[in-house]
Amino acid sequence: MGPADLQAVLAGLKGMSLPAGYSGFKDAEDVGVVPLDAENDLLFTADFFTPIVDDPYAFGAIAAANALGDIYAKGGTPLASLNLAAFPAEIGPEVMSEILRGGAEKAAEGGAPVVGGHTIKDREIKFGLAVIGKVRKGEFLSLGGAQAGDDLVLTKPVGTGILATGLKRGLLDQPLIDTITALMTQLNGDASRIACDHGATAATDVTGYGLLGHLGNMVRASGIETTVYFSKVPVLEGALNLARAGHVPGGGKANLQYAEAFTTFVDNIDESERLILADPQTSGGLLLAVPASQTGCLLAKLEEAGYSAAAIGTVGAASAEGLIVVRR
Ligand code: CO
Ligand code: CO
Numbered sequence: 001m002g003p004a005d006l007q008a009v010l011a012g013l014k015g016m017s018l019p020a021g022y023s024g025f026k027d028a029e030d031v032g033v034v035p036l037d038a039e040n041d042l043l044f045t046a047d048f049f050t051p052i053v054d055d056p057y058a059f060g061a062i063a064a065a066n067a068l069g070d071i072y073a074k075g076g077t078p079l080a081s082l083n084l085a086a087f088p089a090e091i092g093p094e095v096m097s098e099i100l101r102g103g104a105e106k107a108a109e110g111g112a113p114v115v116g117g118h119t120i121k122d123r124e125i126k127f128g129l130a131v132i133g134k135v136r137k138g139e140f141l142s143l144g145g146a147q148a149g150d151d152l153v154l155t156k157p158v159g160t161g162i163l164a165t166g167l168k169r170g171l172l173d174q175p176l177i178d179t180i181t182a183l184m185t186q187l188n189g190d191a192s193r194i195a196c197d198h199g200a201t202a203a204t205d206v207t208g209y210g211l212l213g214h215l216g217n218m219v220r221a222s223g224i225e226t227t228v229y230f231s232k233v234p235v236l237e238g239a240l241n242l243a244r245a246g247h248v249p250g251g252g253k254a255n256l257q258y259a260e261a262f263t264t265f266v267d268n269i270d271e272s273e274r275l276i277l278a279d280p281q282t283s284g285g286l287l288l289a290v291p292a293s294q295t296g297c298l299l300a301k302l303e304e305a306g307y308s309a310a311a312i313g314t315v316g317a318a319s320a321e322g323l324i325v326v327r328r
Contacts (some may be wrong), residue, residue, distance in 0.1 A: 003209050021324040025160040027218060028217045029143060030070040030204055031133075040134050045070035047207075048084045048128025052164045052282055053181055056095045060102025062184040063128045066207065068110045071133035071287055072192035073205040074153055075141040078133040081107045083117025084124040099127050107131075110187050139196060141203035144221035146289035148316025150201055152226060153295065155191040156285025158211055159239025160184060165249045166242045176238055183236070190305040190309035191286050198298040199291055201284065206284035210252065212259035212277050212324060214287055219262070219323045222289070227325045228277070228313035230269055235276055243272040243279075251277040251280040259324075269327035289315055 001009075010025060018024060021035035047067040051059045064081070080200040083103060083274045086097050104114045112131055163180050166172050172180075188205060195203060202222055204214045211233070219226055240250075256278035265274060285307070290298055295311050302309040 002251060003213055003258045004254070014214070020058055027143070028221065030073045031076070031135060033125070033140070036134065040136055041140065043071050043074060043076045043133040043135055044130075046062070046084060046128065046130035048126050049282070051125055053167065053177065055181070056098035057102035058181045059187065060104075060127060061098040061106040062181070062283055063186050064103040064106035064110070065185050067129035067131050068107065068112060069188050069207065069283055070225070071112075071131055072188040073141065073203050074135060075139050075192055075196050075203065076133040076135035078107075078110050078112030078131055081112045081114045081131045083114055083119070084126075084128050084130060085117065086122035086124070087119060087121040088123055088125065089121055091125065093140050103127065103129060106185060106187070110189055138207040141195065141200055142221070143202055143204055143218045144223075146202040146218055146222035146224050146315050147291070148224060149292055150289040150315040151289045151295045151311045152215070152228065152232065152313040152315060153290055153298060153309055154206065154211070154285050154312050155188065155288070155307045156183060156186070156206075157236045157308055158206065158279055158281060158284065159235035159236035160282055160284065161210075161249045161252055161280040162239045162242050162247060162276070163236055164282065165247050166238070166291045169247060171242065171247065172238070180236065186283075188286050191302060191307055193299060194301045194305060195286060195288050195290070198294040198301070200288045201291065202289040204287050206281045206287050207324045208251065208258070209224045210255040210278040210280055211287070212263055213255050215324060216259060216262050218287065218289065224316045225323055226313055226315050227327060229327055230273055230277070232310055232312045233277065234308055234317050239279070240272060240276060243275045249280060252278050263324040263326060265326045269326050269328065285309070
């Protein structure tokens with residue numbers, strides 16, 4: 001659901017509090033945190049959605065990579081997963097098996113083997129995982145640590161929401177389908193470890209609220225301002241053309257409307273370009289704030305590990321224009 005709608009729903013829970021040491025949705029964090037022992041916290045998260053590619057195995061793998069993403073975004077290590085599945089009665093057991101197999105293999109690759117789950121009948125296929133992980137206290141990558149002078153680094157290109165819309169409308173050729181499938185099944189685990197090694201001060205993953213929505217959460221939690229340079233943001237081939245032709249998911253428009261309350265666009269960034277920055281991502285990359293002295297080494301290590309990462313902006317440039325300024 002969209003960010004504004006979700007805020008309205010959660011407002012109904014504002015009287016509820018958590019025991020000491022716990023944290024969760026009130027901080028707009030990616031995961032729930034549960035104290036475990038003197039050194040470690042447990043991390044809890046869940047994610048599921050309807051198919052975004054036709055291949056059932058690939059869909060399962062994408063859903064799993066996406067679910068593990070919230071553990072990685074916090075510097076955590078996934079430990080185990082549960083399937084969350086809804087299947088229509090009329091689809092065959094082969095399709096269901098392939099979805100579960102894709103999910104189980106990807107979860108195992110990420111170190112969080114599937115140990116169980118729950119399946120219901122539903123009109124539309126839905127699949128995802130609940131994931132448990134752990135993080136050493138003090139190594140948790142919060143949203144709120146970004147410092148003036150840091151660089152913003154994004155570890156995957158954006159545009160999968162628009163391309164998935166194009167795919168549903170039969171507008172993508174097979175090589176492009178293969179490209180986005182590979183991107184969405186790529187785990188953020190190595191990126192997370194590299195980010196921790198380079199002193200990342202804040203992190204989140206870019207998912208349903210798009211780059212601007214998730215950056216907005218980081219900016220608010222950190223109490224800083226940022227500048228994003230559109231020309232530096234890695235964008236998937238074909239996404240801008242599809243956006244210009246109107247093939248944009250409904251969620252992207254809602255995201256943009258939400259983000260415009262805290263974002264100032266200068267240098268004639270047009271509507272389609274704005275929609276790229278608000279595009280809802282599935283299994284998107286990590287968005288990191290890192291000390292500028294670390295950026296070069298961080299980017300080199302990310303490239304070595306197979307990520308198409310880029311430094312896309314700077315933190316804390318004093319600006320009267322708003323929390324996020326987007327320049328060309
Ligand atoms: Co997240
Ligand atoms: Co999530």
